[in-house]
Amino acid sequence: MLLYAQTPARRNRQILADLIAVLLIAAAVWFALTVHGAIMQLAEPGRKVESSGESLANALDEAGDTASDVPLVGDLLRKPFQSAADAGTGLADAGQSLQDVVSQVATLATLALIILPVALILLLWLPLRVRWILRSATMRRLLDAPGGADLLALRALTGPPRALSTIPNPPGGLADAWRRGDRQVIADLSEIALRRAGLKP
Known part of the structure; x- marks a missing residue:
């Protein structure tokens, strides 16, 4: 089974078409990955919020532990610190949620930017190549x-x-x-x- 024509002019056109298709697919993948990186930059505020929330929660937990050592009123003093630490944990969770949303959007955008152009290129290029390969095989069999x-x-x-x-x-x-x-x-x-x-x- 021949993949390329035996006559130079047609073979050169086929090779050129194959190279263009591969380059277009590579360009689509590169562009999609560039867009993915750009979208992921939007997750940076979420990382900062998560880090700040965790630091705040840890500091308030330590302060609550220290306050609990006060005789008689230690448990009463610890409760406000614990509530504030829970709020810090909630802030960290919100930062993580923002990162998750940005990551999902980046993944979906990347998949769409890869799948749609590649599918279009394959629909325009691959059937012509396969049809030529099958037709050339049929003609060779017919000749024999x-x-x-x-x-x-x-x-x-x-x-x-x-x-x-x-x-x-x-x-x-x-x-x-x-x-x-x-x-x-x-x-x-x-x-x-x-x-x-x-x-x-």
């Missing part, structure tokens, strides 16, 4: 099959007439020579059909 050259010659006759001008026109015309089974005309026509598909005989 009994009577295959006749069918390829008929394909050339029904194609664009400009390509037919490259071979000598026998008396009665190419179609008449094909019907008579002229082996040289059939070989020339089948070669035209193969070259049109990017194959060499």
Whole structure:
């Protein structure tokens, strides 16, 4: 099975199309990762809030522990510090929630920016490549099959007439020579059909 045409012009076009597709996919991935990094910068305030909340909660916990050592009223003094420490923990949780939301948005945006362009590129490029590969394999099998050259010659006759001008026109015309089974005309026509598909005989 051939992945690329055997004729230089078509092979060069196929290689160029493949390179463009790969470069576009790489550019889409790079752009998506750049956007992901930019969105993740929005999580920085959340990290600062979380860090401040944890520091505040720890400091108030330590102050509450110290206050609880006061005889008789230690437990009463500790309660306000514990409440304030809980508020600091809530602040840290809010900072973490903000980071989670930003991370989810960044992930979704990255996936969308990768999947949509890559799917579009693959839909435009891959079917053409696969169709050519399958068609070239079919034409090679047809050429090797009994009577295959006749069918390829008929394909050339029904194609664009400009390509037919490259071979000598026998008396009665190419179609008449094909019907008579002229082996040289059939070989020339089948070669035209193969070259049109990017194959060499």
